[in-house]
Amino acid sequence: MNEFKLIDKIKTILKNRVIGDDTAPIIVGNKTLIVTNDILLEGQHFLDYFPIDNLGWKAISVNVSDIAASGGKPKYALISLLLPKSKTHLVKKIYRSIDKACRYYHCQVIGGNITQSGKLGIDVFMIGETKKFVGRRNAKPGDFVYLTGPIGNSKAGLELLMMKKNHYEVFEKKLIERHLKPTININSSEISQNSTASVDISDGLSSDIFHIANMSNVRIDINSNKIPTTKELKMFGKKYKKNSFDYGLIGGEDYQILFTSRKKLKENRNLYLIGKVNPGKNVYLDGKKIKNKSFDHFSSS
Amino acid sequence: MNEFKLIDKIKTILKNRVIGDDTAPIIVGNKTLIVTNDILLEGQHFLDYFPIDNLGWKAISVNVSDIAASGGKPKYALISLLLPKSKTHLVKKIYRSIDKACRYYHCQVIGGNITQSGKLGIDVFMIGETKKFVGRRNAKPGDFVYLTGPIGNSKAGLELLMMKKNHYEVFEKKLIERHLKPTININSSEISQNSTASVDISDGLSSDIFHIANMSNVRIDINSNKIPTTKELKMFGKKYKKNSFDYGLIGGEDYQILFTSRKKLKENRNLYLIGKVNPGKNVYLDGKKIKNKSFDHFSSS
Numbered sequence: 001m002n003e004f005k006l007i008d009k010i011k012t013i014l015k016n017r018v019i020g021d022d023t024a025p026i027i028v029g030n031k032t033l034i035v036t037n038d039i040l041l042e043g044q045h046f047l048d049y050f051p052i053d054n055l056g057w058k059a060i061s062v063n064v065s066d067i068a069a070s071g072g073k074p075k076y077a078l079i080s081l082l083l084p085k086s087k088t089h090l091v092k093k094i095y096r097s098i099d100k101a102c103r104y105y106h107c108q109v110i111g112g113n114i115t116q117s118g119k120l121g122i123d124v125f126m127i128g129e130t131k132k133f134v135g136r137r138n139a140k141p142g143d144f145v146y147l148t149g150p151i152g153n154s155k156a157g158l159e160l161l162m163m164k165k166n167h168y169e170v171f172e173k174k175l176i177e178r179h180l181k182p183t184i185n186i187n188s189s190e191i192s193q194n195s196t197a198s199v200d201i202s203d204g205l206s207s208d209i210f211h212i213a214n215m216s217n218v219r220i221d222i223n224s225n226k227i228p229t230t231k232e233l234k235m236f237g238k239k240y241k242k243n244s245f246d247y248g249l250i251g252g253e254d255y256q257i258l259f260t261s262r263k264k265l266k267e268n269r270n271l272y273l274i275g276k277v278n279p280g281k282n283v284y285l286d287g288k289k290i291k292n293k294s295f296d297h298f299s300s301s
Numbered sequence: 302m303n304e305f306k307l308i309d310k311i312k313t314i315l316k317n318r319v320i321g322d323d324t325a326p327i328i329v330g331n332k333t334l335i336v337t338n339d340i341l342l343e344g345q346h347f348l349d350y351f352p353i354d355n356l357g358w359k360a361i362s363v364n365v366s367d368i369a370a371s372g373g374k375p376k377y378a379l380i381s382l383l384l385p386k387s388k389t390h391l392v393k394k395i396y397r398s399i400d401k402a403c404r405y406y407h408c409q410v411i412g413g414n415i416t417q418s419g420k421l422g423i424d425v426f427m428i429g430e431t432k433k434f435v436g437r438r439n440a441k442p443g444d445f446v447y448l449t450g451p452i453g454n455s456k457a458g459l460e461l462l463m464m465k466k467n468h469y470e471v472f473e474k475k476l477i478e479r480h481l482k483p484t485i486n487i488n489s490s491e492i493s494q495n496s497t498a499s500v501d502i503s504d505g506l507s508s509d510i511f512h513i514a515n516m517s518n519v520r521i522d523i524n525s526n527k528i529p530t531t532k533e534l535k536m537f538g539k540k541y542k543k544n545s546f547d548y549g550l551i552g553g554e555d556y557q558i559l560f561t562s563r564k565k566l567k568e569n570r571n572l573y574l575i576g577k578v579n580p581g582k583n584v585y586l587d588g589k590k591i592k593n594k595s596f597d598h599f600s601s602s
Contacts, residue, residue, distance in 0.1 A: 091310055
């Protein structure tokens with residue numbers, strides 16, 4: 001049984017339309033809040049190579065990314081900290097990193113709890129606000145498909161980290177930094193004004209894009225030579241004989257936002273037109289149908 | 302380092318007045334929301350004796366209890382499920398139990414995620430609404446101290462469960478039921494209208510009452526023969542030669558609410574006058590100062 005089948009089972013029990021999105025809107029008076037929840041758990045989302053100083057930053061950023069993809073700005077966070085007894089001395093470092101991220105994104109930690117646990121984990125609940133919630137269901141044929149920045153760096157950074165080298169070149173350090181300390185570009189007003197559907201790239205472009213295609217019941221065509229990648233990723237590909245384009249396509253944890261817009265928008269360094277929405281279903285890269293290669297924590301392989 | 306020292310460290314980093322309460326208020330337009338977060342983690346909050354059918358109910362109830370103690374009604378929940386690979390087949394049972402509790406309390410699961418983990422855990426994030434948020438800081442000398450129901454049953458129920466008997470008497474089953482399936486009595490409008498400070502009894506009366514005494518900077522006097530206990534708890538005390546009164550005082554997980562009120566309220570089966578707020582500090586039982594015997598997951602003992 002894989003993760004998505006588990007979620008399908010839950011849907012049938014809860015009979016709730018919103019389950020399956022990463023965020024949910026709540027209407028309070030004349031305001032719209034967005035809530036989301038994401039955890040970083042030792043052994044699942046990070047291993048011992050991950051510096052403790054960055055862990056809180058990443059846990060917050062991962063949630064900010066979901067809020068931003070829904071067209072919102074983060075406002076409040078609650079932190080459920082799973083803490084091994086042997087690591088109680090790390091609590092200050094973890095919270096300093098959480099605090100740093102919250103100051104950066106202008107959100108406030110207003111609660112949480114600490115539980116003793118075998119593995120270290122930071123479970124974040126975040127509340128944001130928006131003028132208009134953007135889900136995944138409203139992409140329509142004719143819409144343009146945009147990406148907010150280059151992808152693939154995080155996967156390359158992770159692989160570099162795991163090589164545990166004594167010395168890294170400057171371009172390698174940049175790739176590692178993107179993995180350890182993702183920084184979310186919150187252009188939420190642009191997204192909430194213009195987009196019909198939106199998703200953040202956490203599992204990889206070739207997987208996350210299916211959330212929009214499937215839930216909006218459309219075909220998405222993307223153009224491979226429009227997908228932005230950095231010069232650092234190209235240098236990585238050359239040095240380690242890897243196809244850097246694949247890193248963009250299947251690498252996760254980039255935390256860029258993919259969204260569809262009825263209106264054609266002006267491209268800039270935070271906005272790349274990479275494809276088009278068409279009638280039909282599935283996702284096509286340069287006219288060839290691609291497979292949904294999502295990372296599944298519960299797969300048997 | 303104990304749990305409360307850890308929380309003190311976090312407070313100094315976040316410089317945030319609300320950390321230390323179990324809930325936090327959020328003002329949205331002219332509405333007040335209450336947010337809280339509590340986890341049930343295998344090995345910490347429950348052991349293998351705990352029936353899986355009740356786990357979701359209890360995880361939801363624990364959070365409803367915090368919302369109710371703040372004078373609120375639960376509205377929305379997000380569930381972060383930590384799921385061992387070997388237990389994926391249990392996901393339906395867990396979610397059916399969550400769904401049952403949410404229907405009972407009139408709240409809705411609107412999101413969450415599933416993460417593979419060594420231990421089973423249900424981390425709940427709950428949002429409620431209230432007309433007036435009740436914290437722990439405004440008890441004043443002269444206030445009356447109320448408890449919403451009998452306490453001590455849950456601890457007795459847990460001990461009975463751990464005896465792993467083949468046969469339980471009727472009164473024993475009732476005590477076990479209170480441990481496995483706590484039901485929160487949401488008289489939130491009464492609490493938000495009348496109370497100056499409030500806390501739910503999750504760690505035990507003699508521990509939780511200090512949250513009000515310390516944060517309101519007052520002395521609380523309680524009268525031992527006013528503390529309500531059930532006839533089942535007395536039968537348990539007699540059969541197993543235990544002091545049933547102690548179970549009320551130090552037993553946790555009762556999820557009754559302790560609150561202070563300026564006005565004298567009419568007692569009923571959901572409202573017991575157990576003491577008075579006075580100038581000074583600490584908590585006194587029949588005139589004798591008591592120690593804060595809270596359960597600490599991080600203590601070295």
